[in-house]
Amino acid sequence: MKLDRKEILAALETITIAGEGKNMVESGAVKNVLTFGNEVVVDLVITTPAMHIKKRAEDDIKKLIHDRFSPDAVVKVNIKVETPEQNPNQIKGKAIPGISNIIAVASGKGGVGKSTVTANLAVTLAKMGFKVGVLDADIYGPSMPIMFDVENEKPLSVEVDGKSKMKPIESYEIKLLSIGFFTAPSQAVIWRGPMAAKALNQMIFDAAWGELDFMLIDLPPGTGDIHLSIMQSLPITGAVVVSTPQAVALADAKKGVSMFQSDSINVPVLGIIENMAYFTPEELPNNKYYIFGKEGAKNLAADLNVPFLGEVPLVQSIREAGDYGRPAALQTASVIETVFEEITRNVVQETVNRNETLPPTEAIKITTMAGCSAVKGK
DSSP states (O other): OOOOHHHHHHHGGGOBOTTOSSBTTTTTOEEEEEEETTEEEEEEEESOOOHHHHHHHHHHHHHHHHHHTOTTOEEEEEEEEOOOOOOTTOOOOOOOTTEEEEEEEEESSTTSOHHHHHHHHHHHHHHTTOOEEEEEOOTTSOOHHHHTTOTTOOOEEEEETTEEEEEOEEETTEEEEEGGGSSOTTOOOOOOHHHHHHHHHHHHHSBOOOSEEEEEEEOOSSSSHHHHHHHHHSOOOEEEEEEOSSHHHHHHHHHHHHHHHSTTTOOOEEEEEEEEEEEOOTTOTTOOBOTTOSSHHHHHHHHHTOOEEEEEEEOHHHHHHHHHTSOGGGSTTSHHHHHHHHHHHHHHHHHHHHHHHSOOSSSEEEEEETTEEEEEEO
16 A cells, blocks of 8 residues: 555644644654655654653554554654753743633742632632633642542543543633542652653643633642743743741742742742731631731731732631632632632732733733723733
8 A cells, every 4th residue: 555645744633742732743843754655754853852752652653654544554753852942041931822811829838728729719710700720730749639529530531623632620610630630549649850740731731721811820839840840831920929927938938939030930929828817716706816927928028029919817617618629718708708809809900910011921911991800812
Protein backbone atom coordinates (compact mmCIF):
# COMPACT_ATOMS: atom_id res chain seq x y z
CA MET A 1 0.00 0.00 0.00
CA LYS A 2 1.34 3.42 -0.98
CA LEU A 3 1.11 5.88 1.86
CA ASP A 4 0.04 9.47 1.18
CA ARG A 5 2.06 12.19 2.91
CA LYS A 6 -0.83 14.70 3.10
CA GLU A 7 -3.19 12.14 4.62
CA ILE A 8 -0.61 11.23 7.28
CA LEU A 9 0.02 14.90 8.05
CA ALA A 10 -3.72 15.48 8.49
CA ALA A 11 -3.97 12.44 10.76
CA LEU A 12 -1.15 13.75 12.97
CA GLU A 13 -3.40 16.70 13.82
CA THR A 14 -5.29 14.35 16.16
CA ILE A 15 -2.23 13.82 18.38
CA THR A 16 -1.24 16.20 21.16
CA ILE A 17 2.14 16.06 22.87
CA ALA A 18 1.63 15.67 26.63
CA GLY A 19 1.38 19.03 28.35
CA GLU A 20 0.91 20.99 25.11
CA GLY A 21 -2.28 22.86 24.33
CA LYS A 22 -2.14 22.33 20.56
CA ASN A 23 -1.80 19.25 18.33
CA MET A 24 1.70 18.42 17.11
CA VAL A 25 1.08 19.85 13.63
CA GLU A 26 -0.53 23.09 14.82
CA SER A 27 2.21 23.63 17.41
CA GLY A 28 4.91 23.22 14.76
CA ALA A 29 6.39 20.11 16.37
CA VAL A 30 6.06 18.14 13.11
CA LYS A 31 8.80 19.48 10.85
CA ASN A 32 8.56 16.99 8.02
CA VAL A 33 6.80 13.83 6.87
CA LEU A 34 8.36 11.67 4.14
CA THR A 35 6.91 8.52 2.56
CA PHE A 36 8.70 5.86 0.50
CA GLY A 37 6.27 3.11 -0.51
CA ASN A 38 5.25 1.55 2.82
CA GLU A 39 7.89 3.49 4.79
CA VAL A 40 7.16 6.67 6.72
CA VAL A 41 9.67 9.06 8.31
CA VAL A 42 8.39 11.73 10.70
CA ASP A 43 10.74 14.50 11.88
CA LEU A 44 9.58 15.87 15.22
CA VAL A 45 10.91 18.75 17.36
CA ILE A 46 9.77 18.98 20.98
CA THR A 47 10.68 21.37 23.76
CA THR A 48 11.07 18.94 26.66
CA PRO A 49 13.90 16.42 27.09
CA ALA A 50 11.78 14.13 29.29
CA MET A 51 12.24 10.56 28.06
CA HIS A 52 8.63 9.51 28.75
CA ILE A 53 7.31 12.44 26.68
CA LYS A 54 9.53 11.51 23.72
CA LYS A 55 8.60 7.82 24.00
CA ARG A 56 4.89 8.59 24.19
CA ALA A 57 5.06 10.85 21.12
CA GLU A 58 6.89 8.16 19.13
CA ASP A 59 4.45 5.43 20.22
CA ASP A 60 1.41 7.59 19.43
CA ILE A 61 2.67 8.31 15.91
CA LYS A 62 3.46 4.67 15.17
CA LYS A 63 0.12 3.46 16.53
CA LEU A 64 -1.79 6.07 14.53
CA ILE A 65 -0.13 5.12 11.24
CA HIS A 66 -0.45 1.37 11.85
CA ASP A 67 -4.11 1.62 12.92
CA ARG A 68 -5.31 4.14 10.34
CA PHE A 69 -3.21 3.38 7.27
CA SER A 70 -1.29 0.11 7.31
CA PRO A 71 -0.27 -2.34 10.05
CA ASP A 72 2.73 -3.29 7.90
CA ALA A 73 4.05 0.25 7.52
CA VAL A 74 7.66 0.81 8.55
CA VAL A 75 7.59 3.94 10.72
CA LYS A 76 10.64 5.89 11.83
CA VAL A 77 10.27 8.88 14.15
CA ASN A 78 13.22 11.24 14.46
CA ILE A 79 12.86 13.36 17.60
CA LYS A 80 14.96 16.45 18.25
CA VAL A 81 14.78 18.44 21.48
CA GLU A 82 15.04 22.21 21.16
CA THR A 83 14.60 24.26 24.31
CA PRO A 84 13.43 27.77 23.38
CA GLU A 85 15.68 30.59 24.47
CA GLN A 86 14.22 32.51 27.37
CA ASN A 87 15.09 35.72 29.07
CA PRO A 88 15.90 34.55 32.63
CA ASN A 89 14.57 37.83 34.01
CA GLN A 90 11.16 37.57 32.35
CA ILE A 91 8.44 35.06 33.13
CA LYS A 92 5.67 34.78 30.57
CA GLY A 93 2.47 32.82 30.40
CA LYS A 94 0.22 31.39 27.71
CA ALA A 95 -3.41 32.50 27.84
CA ILE A 96 -6.24 29.97 27.95
CA PRO A 97 -8.95 30.90 25.44
CA GLY A 98 -12.22 31.77 27.18
CA ILE A 99 -10.75 32.55 30.60
CA SER A 100 -10.94 36.25 31.43
CA ASN A 101 -9.12 36.58 34.75
CA ILE A 102 -6.74 34.24 36.56
CA ILE A 103 -6.31 34.92 40.28
CA ALA A 104 -3.59 33.13 42.26
CA VAL A 105 -4.40 32.61 45.96
CA ALA A 106 -1.22 32.15 47.99
CA SER A 107 0.10 32.03 51.52
CA GLY A 108 3.58 32.31 52.92
CA LYS A 109 3.07 29.32 55.22
CA GLY A 110 0.73 26.39 55.59
CA GLY A 111 -2.20 26.20 57.98
CA VAL A 112 -3.48 29.75 57.54
CA GLY A 113 -6.66 28.73 55.70
CA LYS A 114 -5.66 29.56 52.13
CA SER A 115 -7.66 26.70 50.59
CA THR A 116 -10.69 27.50 52.75
CA VAL A 117 -10.56 31.12 51.61
CA THR A 118 -10.20 30.03 47.97
CA ALA A 119 -13.24 27.75 48.17
CA ASN A 120 -15.39 30.43 49.76
CA LEU A 121 -14.26 33.10 47.30
CA ALA A 122 -15.19 30.74 44.47
CA VAL A 123 -18.73 30.02 45.66
CA THR A 124 -19.32 33.71 46.47
CA LEU A 125 -18.22 34.73 42.97
CA ALA A 126 -20.59 32.12 41.53
CA LYS A 127 -23.45 33.45 43.68
CA MET A 128 -22.73 36.91 42.23
CA GLY A 129 -23.29 35.49 38.76
CA PHE A 130 -19.73 34.93 37.57
CA LYS A 131 -18.55 31.76 35.83
CA VAL A 132 -15.83 30.32 38.06
CA GLY A 133 -13.22 27.58 37.95
CA VAL A 134 -10.76 26.42 40.62
CA LEU A 135 -7.42 24.79 39.85
CA ASP A 136 -6.04 23.03 42.92
CA ALA A 137 -2.32 23.54 42.36
CA ASP A 138 -1.38 22.27 45.82
CA ILE A 139 0.09 19.10 44.34
CA TYR A 140 1.35 17.63 47.61
CA GLY A 141 -1.70 18.53 49.72
CA PRO A 142 -4.79 18.80 47.50
CA SER A 143 -7.90 19.68 49.52
CA MET A 144 -10.47 21.00 47.03
CA PRO A 145 -12.07 17.56 46.38
CA ILE A 146 -12.93 17.34 50.10
CA MET A 147 -14.05 20.96 50.42
CA PHE A 148 -16.46 20.57 47.51
CA ASP A 149 -17.63 17.05 48.46
CA VAL A 150 -16.38 15.44 45.26
CA GLU A 151 -13.43 13.40 46.53
CA ASN A 152 -14.72 10.21 44.87
CA GLU A 153 -15.27 11.82 41.46
CA LYS A 154 -13.05 11.26 38.42
CA PRO A 155 -12.79 13.68 35.48
CA LEU A 156 -14.07 12.26 32.20
CA SER A 157 -12.59 12.71 28.74
CA VAL A 158 -14.52 14.86 26.27
CA GLU A 159 -13.95 15.74 22.63
CA VAL A 160 -13.37 19.45 21.96
CA ASP A 161 -12.63 20.55 18.40
CA GLY A 162 -11.37 17.08 17.57
CA LYS A 163 -9.10 16.91 20.63
CA SER A 164 -9.47 14.82 23.75
CA LYS A 165 -9.71 16.99 26.88
CA MET A 166 -10.32 16.47 30.59
CA LYS A 167 -13.76 17.62 31.74
CA PRO A 168 -13.51 19.42 35.11
CA ILE A 169 -15.67 18.16 37.95
CA GLU A 170 -18.55 20.55 38.78
CA SER A 171 -19.85 21.29 42.28
CA TYR A 172 -21.93 24.26 43.46
CA GLU A 173 -21.58 25.67 39.91
CA ILE A 174 -17.77 25.67 40.22
CA LYS A 175 -15.53 23.81 37.75
CA LEU A 176 -12.76 21.97 39.58
CA LEU A 177 -9.56 20.15 38.73
CA SER A 178 -7.14 18.75 41.30
CA ILE A 179 -4.43 16.12 41.47
CA GLY A 180 -6.60 14.69 44.26
CA PHE A 181 -8.99 13.35 41.61
CA PHE A 182 -6.23 11.11 40.24
CA THR A 183 -4.82 9.69 43.50
CA ALA A 184 -6.24 7.68 46.38
CA PRO A 185 -7.02 9.75 49.52
CA SER A 186 -4.28 7.95 51.47
CA GLN A 187 -1.74 8.05 48.64
CA ALA A 188 1.21 10.41 49.00
CA VAL A 189 2.31 12.28 45.89
CA ILE A 190 6.08 11.80 45.77
CA TRP A 191 7.16 13.78 42.73
CA ARG A 192 10.09 15.95 41.82
CA GLY A 193 9.42 19.48 40.59
CA PRO A 194 9.42 18.78 36.81
CA MET A 195 6.89 15.96 37.14
CA ALA A 196 4.59 18.12 39.31
CA ALA A 197 4.89 20.96 36.79
CA LYS A 198 3.98 18.61 33.93
CA ALA A 199 0.87 17.39 35.79
CA LEU A 200 -0.19 20.99 36.38
CA ASN A 201 0.30 21.88 32.71
CA GLN A 202 -1.96 19.00 31.71
CA MET A 203 -4.69 20.15 34.12
CA ILE A 204 -4.35 23.68 32.75
CA PHE A 205 -4.04 23.18 29.00
CA ASP A 206 -5.48 19.71 28.42
CA ALA A 207 -8.77 20.52 30.18
CA ALA A 208 -12.09 21.72 28.78
CA TRP A 209 -12.51 24.75 31.06
CA GLY A 210 -14.87 26.52 28.69
CA GLU A 211 -15.84 30.14 29.33
CA LEU A 212 -14.79 31.44 32.76
CA ASP A 213 -14.91 34.93 34.22
CA PHE A 214 -12.51 33.87 36.99
CA MET A 215 -10.11 31.00 37.44
CA LEU A 216 -8.85 30.79 41.03
CA ILE A 217 -5.57 28.92 41.52
CA ASP A 218 -5.05 27.48 44.99
CA LEU A 219 -1.25 27.55 45.24
CA PRO A 220 0.81 25.49 47.69
CA PRO A 221 2.12 27.33 50.75
CA GLY A 222 5.52 29.00 50.47
CA THR A 223 7.42 30.35 47.49
CA GLY A 224 8.78 27.50 45.43
CA ASP A 225 8.97 25.54 42.21
CA ILE A 226 5.21 25.13 41.71
CA HIS A 227 4.69 28.88 41.96
CA LEU A 228 7.27 29.52 39.26
CA SER A 229 5.80 26.82 37.05
CA ILE A 230 2.32 28.32 37.31
CA MET A 231 3.53 31.81 36.52
CA GLN A 232 5.60 30.56 33.59
CA SER A 233 2.55 28.71 32.26
CA LEU A 234 -0.18 31.32 32.72
CA PRO A 235 -0.66 35.09 32.51
CA ILE A 236 -1.77 35.68 36.10
CA THR A 237 -4.11 38.67 36.38
CA GLY A 238 -3.31 39.18 40.05
CA ALA A 239 -2.51 37.49 43.34
CA VAL A 240 -4.27 37.37 46.70
CA VAL A 241 -2.20 36.56 49.80
CA VAL A 242 -3.83 34.95 52.85
CA SER A 243 -2.35 35.25 56.34
CA THR A 244 -3.28 34.98 59.98
CA PRO A 245 -2.45 37.87 62.34
CA GLN A 246 0.48 36.33 64.24
CA ALA A 247 4.06 37.43 63.58
CA VAL A 248 5.36 34.10 62.23
CA ALA A 249 2.62 33.98 59.57
CA LEU A 250 3.06 37.66 58.69
CA ALA A 251 6.79 37.20 58.10
CA ASP A 252 6.04 34.49 55.54
CA ALA A 253 3.16 36.45 54.00
CA LYS A 254 5.58 39.33 53.46
CA LYS A 255 7.83 36.95 51.51
CA GLY A 256 4.85 35.86 49.43
CA VAL A 257 4.04 39.46 48.49
CA SER A 258 7.71 40.05 47.73
CA MET A 259 7.79 37.04 45.40
CA PHE A 260 4.90 38.36 43.28
CA GLN A 261 6.37 41.87 43.20
CA SER A 262 9.86 40.75 42.21
CA ASP A 263 11.16 41.96 38.84
CA SER A 264 11.34 38.44 37.42
CA ILE A 265 7.67 37.66 38.21
CA ASN A 266 5.92 41.05 38.41
CA VAL A 267 2.38 39.84 39.18
CA PRO A 268 0.10 42.55 40.62
CA VAL A 269 -0.87 41.86 44.25
CA LEU A 270 -4.61 42.49 44.54
CA GLY A 271 -4.39 42.47 48.32
CA ILE A 272 -4.10 40.58 51.61
CA ILE A 273 -6.87 38.69 53.43
CA GLU A 274 -6.60 38.16 57.20
CA ASN A 275 -7.99 34.77 58.25
CA MET A 276 -8.75 33.77 61.87
CA ALA A 277 -8.76 37.47 62.67
CA TYR A 278 -10.70 37.14 65.94
CA PHE A 279 -12.98 34.81 67.86
CA THR A 280 -16.52 35.66 68.97
CA PRO A 281 -18.34 33.13 71.21
CA GLU A 282 -22.01 32.49 70.45
CA GLU A 283 -22.97 33.41 73.99
CA LEU A 284 -21.06 36.72 73.78
CA PRO A 285 -21.81 37.99 70.26
CA ASN A 286 -20.51 41.49 70.96
CA ASN A 287 -17.10 40.31 72.17
CA LYS A 288 -14.03 39.85 70.00
CA TYR A 289 -11.02 37.89 71.23
CA TYR A 290 -7.84 38.38 69.19
CA ILE A 291 -6.30 34.96 69.80
CA PHE A 292 -3.54 35.25 67.17
CA GLY A 293 -2.95 38.99 67.49
CA LYS A 294 -4.89 42.05 66.36
CA GLU A 295 -4.95 43.40 62.79
CA GLY A 296 -1.52 41.99 61.93
CA ALA A 297 -2.34 41.38 58.25
CA LYS A 298 -4.13 44.72 57.98
CA ASN A 299 -1.04 46.49 59.28
CA LEU A 300 1.18 44.46 56.95
CA ALA A 301 -0.94 45.52 53.97
CA ALA A 302 -0.51 49.15 54.99
CA ASP A 303 3.25 48.71 55.43
CA LEU A 304 3.59 47.08 51.99
CA ASN A 305 1.21 49.54 50.33
CA VAL A 306 -1.11 46.82 49.03
CA PRO A 307 -4.90 46.69 49.51
CA PHE A 308 -6.41 45.05 52.59
CA LEU A 309 -9.28 42.92 51.32
CA GLY A 310 -10.92 42.05 54.62
CA GLU A 311 -10.86 39.79 57.65
CA VAL A 312 -12.43 36.38 58.32
CA PRO A 313 -13.30 35.54 61.93
CA LEU A 314 -12.36 32.29 63.61
CA VAL A 315 -15.68 30.44 63.43
CA GLN A 316 -16.22 26.74 64.03
CA SER A 317 -18.81 26.50 61.25
CA ILE A 318 -16.21 27.48 58.61
CA ARG A 319 -14.07 24.49 59.53
CA GLU A 320 -17.07 22.16 59.76
CA ALA A 321 -18.41 23.33 56.40
CA GLY A 322 -15.08 22.63 54.72
CA ASP A 323 -14.87 19.17 56.26
CA TYR A 324 -18.41 18.33 55.12
CA GLY A 325 -17.79 19.59 51.60
CA ARG A 326 -20.07 22.62 51.61
CA PRO A 327 -18.18 25.95 51.80
CA ALA A 328 -19.48 28.14 54.63
CA ALA A 329 -20.26 31.11 52.36
CA LEU A 330 -23.17 29.09 50.94
CA GLN A 331 -25.00 29.53 54.27
CA THR A 332 -27.58 32.18 53.46
CA ALA A 333 -28.25 35.05 55.89
CA SER A 334 -25.17 34.13 57.93
CA VAL A 335 -22.29 36.21 59.25
CA ILE A 336 -19.87 34.19 57.13
CA GLU A 337 -21.86 34.85 53.96
CA THR A 338 -21.71 38.59 54.68
CA VAL A 339 -17.97 38.47 55.43
CA PHE A 340 -17.11 36.69 52.20
CA GLU A 341 -19.44 38.85 50.13
CA GLU A 342 -17.53 41.93 51.31
CA ILE A 343 -14.12 40.33 50.71
CA THR A 344 -15.14 39.01 47.28
CA ARG A 345 -16.46 42.42 46.21
CA ASN A 346 -13.12 43.88 47.22
CA VAL A 347 -11.28 41.25 45.16
CA VAL A 348 -13.47 42.03 42.14
CA GLN A 349 -12.98 45.79 42.59
CA GLU A 350 -9.20 45.42 42.85
CA THR A 351 -9.28 43.30 39.68
CA VAL A 352 -11.21 46.12 38.00
CA ASN A 353 -8.59 48.61 39.19
CA ARG A 354 -5.76 46.36 38.02
CA ASN A 355 -7.27 45.92 34.55
CA GLU A 356 -7.93 49.64 34.17
CA THR A 357 -4.45 50.80 35.19
CA LEU A 358 -2.13 48.02 33.98
CA PRO A 359 -1.72 46.23 30.63
CA PRO A 360 -4.33 43.44 30.43
CA THR A 361 -3.20 39.83 30.39
CA GLU A 362 -5.98 39.15 27.86
CA ALA A 363 -8.23 41.24 25.63
CA ILE A 364 -11.00 40.89 28.22
CA LYS A 365 -11.47 43.20 31.17
CA ILE A 366 -13.74 43.51 34.16
CA THR A 367 -15.79 46.69 34.24
CA THR A 368 -18.04 48.16 36.90
CA MET A 369 -21.43 49.50 35.87
CA ALA A 370 -24.35 50.84 37.87
CA GLY A 371 -22.85 49.77 41.16
CA CYS A 372 -22.49 46.10 40.27
CA SER A 373 -19.58 44.21 38.79
CA ALA A 374 -19.68 42.49 35.41
CA VAL A 375 -17.24 40.86 33.03
CA LYS A 376 -17.17 41.95 29.42
CA GLY A 377 -15.29 40.31 26.58
CA LYS A 378 -14.41 41.52 23.15
